[in-house]
Amino acid sequence: MYCFFPHYVYSWFAVFVGVILSTACSEKESFEQPSLGYRTVAILEVDGFQFKDLNQNGQLDVYEDWRLDSEQRSKDLLSKMSLEQKAGFMMINSLSMLGSRKAAASDGKYMASDLEEGQVTEDPSAQGNRQNFIGGMNAVTSTSQMVRQFNNRHFILRANEGARIIAEWNNKLQELCENEPLGIPAIITSNPRNHITSNASVGTALDATVFTAWPGELGLSATRDLGLIREFADYSRQEWHAAGIRKGYMYMADLATEPRWSRVNGTFGEDPEWVAQIITEIVLGFQGKKLNDESIALTMKHFPGGGSGRNGQDSHFEWGKEQVFPGGRFYDNMLPFRAAIDAGTSAIMPYYSMPVGTEFEEVGYAFNKGVLTGLLRGELGFKGIVNTDTGPITRMAWGVEELSIAERYKKAIEAGSNIISGVSDPSDLIAVVKDGQLDMEYIDQSVFLLLREKFDLGLFENPYADPDYADQLVGSERFKEKSTLALRKSIVLLRNEEQALPLKANTKVYFETFKAPGRGERSAQQTVLIENEAGYELEFVATPEEAEVAILWMVPSSSLFNSTGDPISLSLSKASINVERVNQISQALPTLLVVDYTNPWVINEVYDDANKGNVRGVLATFGTTPKALLDVLTGKFNPQGKLPFSTPISDEAVENNLEDVPGYLEGAGYALFHYKEGLSY
Template sequence: MKTVVEMFHGLIVTAQTAMHRRQKTCVTASVGIVVLVFLGAFQTLRQPARAKVEQPVLGSRSAKTLEVGGLKFKDLNKNGRLDLYEDWRLPAEARAQDLVAHMSIAEKVGFMLISSTRLQNDWAFEAPKNKEPITSQFNEEDLVTSTNMFTRKQLPVPIMTAAGTTKAVTQFHQRHFILRANVSARTTAEWANRLQALCESQPLGIPAIVASNPRNHITTAAAVGTSVGTTAFSKWPGELGLSAMRDLKLTREFADIARQEWAAVGLRKGYMYMADLSTEPRWQRVDGTFGENAEWVAQMITQVVLGFQGPTLSPTSVALTTKHFPGGGAGEGGQDPHFDWGKKEVFPGGQFQNNLIPFKAAIKAGTSAIMPYYSMPVGTKYEQIAYAYNKAVIKDLLRTELGFKGIINSDTGPIEMMPWGAEELTITQRYHRALQAGVNLFSGTADPAELLKTVEGNPDDVPLINDSVRRLLLEKFALGLFENPYVDEVAAETIVNNPKSAARAAVALRKSIVLLRNDVKALPLKAKTKVYFESYQKGGNAPATGAGEVYAAKGNSYPVEFVSTPEAADVVLLWLKPMSKSLFASDGSPLYLSLSKNAVEVPYIKALMAKKPTILAVNYSNPWVIDEVYNASTKSRCQGVLATFGTTPEALLDVVTGKFNPTGKMPFTTPVSEEVVQKQQEDVPGYKEAPGYALFKYDEGLSYPGNQ
């Protein structure tokens, strides 16, 4: 079977090339001819397959069912006969090649765009137009902007970042969408079914695939384009917290549970996870990484990919898009390449190859797609142009050297908004350059007009278009979307965040906590200790000064007593949650990690710690410098130090009271001072920095005495 499929594919490519040279408009016809020639061969393939395959469940809203040899198939193109792409018995490669032959250039180009889609009353990226709740109906309004959605700067040309749903499907031929809305499981499932029904009603009946950013993590830095934040899904530690667990089995279990939840509501593609390394501690996306050690991150990425996708893509999988190739954690000065001032990725320590280790693991595990970042490399052998345009990095390194065969999905907006190194090119020239580099799926705009213009003006791009569409179709066929893209709306509510999943997430939240200092053995807290527990986070609507939130136990099941003032306490439990400036509020000014530069009122904290012996917990979304409150003069008052990475008060209390023995390990090194932060090398992990750099070391973590 494999040999015939390979011959089939090879002859199609040959025929395309030959026909293209003779008559540029005949590419589709040439493919059709090859399909007819090999029809007999595939008919042979069908016969023995009948005894081995099971009839899949077919989900249909408008397509009629065909019965052939006692088996059922969906007549997606409504022509009354079974076409190759409709025949689920055939290899995905054969089905994809057949469908490519059926598609017009306009359909192919629309198929190569992925953009945001919105539910009714969902106003992502713009000011709300009403106060009505988000529903499962479509938002039919186009979102056209002349402003960069990330930098808020004027664009050279307006772009359509989202199209009205019906227009996107019926006129723009889009079948790839990014869902940003944070709604209930039922609402998401109902909307997803409506979207698939609309797609099924179209001439070729090609289903949609809906992607999302992470939805299963507790984070203080949720933002459109990075993380949806706390949702209806099960609530696990942040990515750094998953890494801190040092438990690959539970990591795999997390990914499998999340997979079931996503698939239940119709989300079949994840714009995640980050294989980037947190070698630059100031980077505002450190909290989305698995830390600074490339070998460990590679193991984490492996388990995450296998948990979401399985050994191979199947109808139960959620396909992952691993990002951001070839690693985006070494931005100059910690700045991010969403912005002009952060476009350079630098390698003063010569660690470019170190960045590739997690991506090699993701490829080996079978990740469905890989996303290049906006950065352009500086100080390497590669051209200084953004990775989406960088043929030597994408085609030569990723495709040829690393052997990646899946989808290359641009990040959002490298054509219109972040074209670093390609600023002088026109929009069509940028598309052409990115196609030649190897990009298969473009994120950022819903309107295919410029890409269509590019292909019409560059006929040599047609084979690249066909190859891209083929790769995108292979993913959909493997996921079983052509057979049944629909979900059980009622079941979705029982699958998402069910008690069993929540219980496993609760274990992870506790395992993610790291005990760093316990010199006087103050932890675990003794029974009947009077505890003042303050969670300090200044961001959003919180007052800039004064106390944080004081914890009041409900139905206290802890052996300690909670009090409402530090004066009444034996011990202060202080949970600091520093907050850097939002990524998308960056202005190019220098980045710092000191607490006073990251929404912590240091005089208040020092005064509070001076009142009573203190247990200090710090939520590390970056490797914060805490020397302003934890130094030679205050260490005697600080009886214990813990690190958290997105968890709950209850999980922290379980650790400090001894109900749960801490086992977590640091996923990165924390610097001893701001001075060493400013001198470190962007691409060098903290554990390889010069002696004297670290306060808390990578992989550091204690357990309670007797439980080492």
């Protein structure tokens, strides 16, 4: 082992002597020179090894010495940082690249991977004039200002661009940071990018990216295949790493106990024990057994579970701020988070919600000391980073609305929050410390945790990505082979009357998809599949009148940001599905109903056990492809999926459900389809 002076006696002389003694004490130890990524800093040669001179002082500082552990390096760098640097380090906000659309509008002046500055923001007064996309000078925070003035080093990437563009953008950002005092690299965080989902929203997930497309989280759960889920996490890790994204705002360890919650699709279902097993595989697949230079650090969310909002409302909004536990099952939510902590999750994100009717203070979880310090750190033993959700200081300050911004910072940080999301400018936090309202010890504890993560990830040695490698790896065929299997395994066969499935060869099939409008879309879409590019032994026809069998694939939507506070219905007609058209077809010929379940939809308008009509089969999807679905329908793939939650039999059953109780415990008469239900041929 190394021989070191205690941290408290470090001085420039002690550091110098310590390096000499370290070398003498470690003559029999061997180190492997890591690959160093740099653009402008000098390289120091010490003991036959190379080190980056990040603070450009011509000597090897403790934090620059990759032979030392992350705790030693973090403490040394912490001692060199000013209050302004520390406060900026505790902020995380969205950061934009220029983007392909704006780059195209610049007539070649800019590249899509350019760091977005104020001059490239669209001027609302110039809408309709493409020449003004670049010319509009809106007052926005530029990348340079965030890095140089605000000392930000944590950023959220929400843009949906190609892997090469993301890698090039990362490199420009890292070079900007490298040229700043102390040379602290940036870390880029993203929401999930590897899933097919019908209700993706900015701030929750992205859909249809260049990253390999797997089923939605509910679909992964429906596979009942923990090994495949681990492979999903590992393959996704490799893609993210190649592009330079080193941290995820994911995954949701919340339980889907309230069927109306608009974020059910981001969960792994309603069973806490099964979700806990999945979370273990997710963490180990993305992070490994411990954080290292190949890891993607995860931020598990939303502690202590956000799935039981009153009447299914979401706490992004004032009308959904209350989280209730009428079934007395608050602590069921701990199982998946215990699993995440045991597996080593790097960070945990509390939700905006405020608990009602528990032993905890009725304030949002980011401000809730009993929950964050007492429960999370005390009872569960979590030692990582607590990352607030985006906006609790300035917008979703539930339970502390009457406090000033300064008082909110004080309460959140003293409660246990380490990094504040949704803010770039740290001046308010700096003022809180300078005014003596907040002890500097809280700041140092937080910055230490944030620094340690960066050192563990190897970002101080090499934060740069290889755009060529990213372009080659992301979405490659070897990843698609496994994702293709998962897309098929995620499909659940729920009913198969009169052995209607698999479809017989040469059957004349009418295949129509009903897709509800997503965020930003104005109307529903109905499309008819008539091409047979995959060579199925079926004849696809253009009208129901020509068909022997109809396949009707319904894709409802429950976009989070469409909420108005009105009572939530899970009926298909309320989710923009043309129920009249579905029934018209199903009454005319044998029909296979396929429902894409982002929520546990109520389908009694088109299917009722007492009045099945010509419906011969019912299947559930959770984000998959037409080809995967047809492989199941034709018997090329024998269905294996199992429902990750129960689906209510009626809206009345939904209204009477207990928000914190999983469907399989709601009692007789609640479910049409039951948790873990699923048939095979």
